[in-house]
Amino acid sequence: MSSIDIPREQWATRAGFILAAVGSAVGLGNIWRFPFLTAESGGAIFVLVYLLLVALIGLPVMLVEFVIGRRSERNPIGAFRRLGHPSWRFAGAIGAFAGFVILSYYSVVGGWVLQYIVASFSGGYGGDAELFFVETASGTNAIVSHAAFMGLVAGIVALGVREGLERAAKVMVPSVIVLLVILAGYGATLPNASTGYQFYLNPDVSTFASDAVSILPAAAGQAFFTLSLGMGVMITYSSYLGEDRDLLNDSIIIVVIDTFIAILAGLVVFPFLASQGVDLETGGGGAGAVFISLATAFESMPAGHLVGGLFFIMLAIAALSSAFSILEVVVSFVTDTFDVDRVPATIGLAAVIFVVGIPTATDLNYLDAYDLFANNILLIVGGLLLSIFIGWVYAPDALEELGQGRGGNGLFDTYWITVVRVVVPLVLLYTVYLAVVEYIEFLQGTFF
């Protein structure tokens, strides 16, 4: 039976929806990807552009997904059919493809986290945090832990234990915040911390215009990635929402929590990187930056291995609830399109995604290649198509839907539809153009 015929359940409580959406949004994107991308992209200027894009593009696109999900009560593939525009299904297909690629390396990084949990409780990170990272992120270690992470995600999806995950998210979000605050406090005491803050928080406004353009694709990709946009996760989650909920209110809560955690992660990572003498102006440590700086911190702070163990467990839960949401979308795409059952589809897809991810487990250049392609291009194209659909094909109904649960449309709604029609498509089109040019250069410089 396809999902079209199943009567729709709803979230039991408002908290259920927020927790699931926050569980998807908060993950490796906040704690691993945001700091390392910031380090790579010039620091404070990147943070500024990222924050602007979250507010100007991220929030409106999240509402686009919420409107589609709640209106259609379907996942992204069924949604367009239900809304009377089945030809737009290809937008859902692009999202599912993005999810497929993202999960293949997200699971590799999730595997690193699993290895760091084990290390925290069994004698630490080998004394040399950099060497430890290299050993974690290469060879058999990386492949085995990638398999373990993927197995966990597939198990959760196959068993359909979303509730367990929501309960875990309830503990995860406050714990992550508390641990990050403790670590940020410790970081503030380190020698040279101010160099880190300077790089992270003090943008050079005089070069803003030229710098902003060059980091636009990275900042836009990160905004989409961290908010779980562009691949239909938020369509799926909001499809279980009742008409009495205020979509705007819920989206603001989700965006604020997600952004807060990312900013906090930077407040931890940058003083540590600076105090370890990493040259921030020249790129700051790459994909390993967070793992290396945190492991060094845990080696030196009081009760560090215990704090480290707890931290990596929380990070694993955050990563699992995000990965879960991605696999959900990919699995529903396949079960809806090809009429296969859920459990075999989950196992088969997890196996294929595992294999596709293997190159990224053995070579960080592949990880960059997958990551740039999926985030800076596919997610943005996904968001672009959804926004064009809502802005130009479905606007009156979309506005009506946004007004539900809020007593009709207000000034914000006019602002929203205008942004979705004009600003979002223009900015994203330009971003995709820049991203494609950059991607071709990256591939030529790295592999040829």
Ligand code: PFF
């Ligand atoms: N938002 C997640 C993170 O920041 O780790 C990753 C992610 C989940 C991206 C779901 C995309 C997605 F659809």
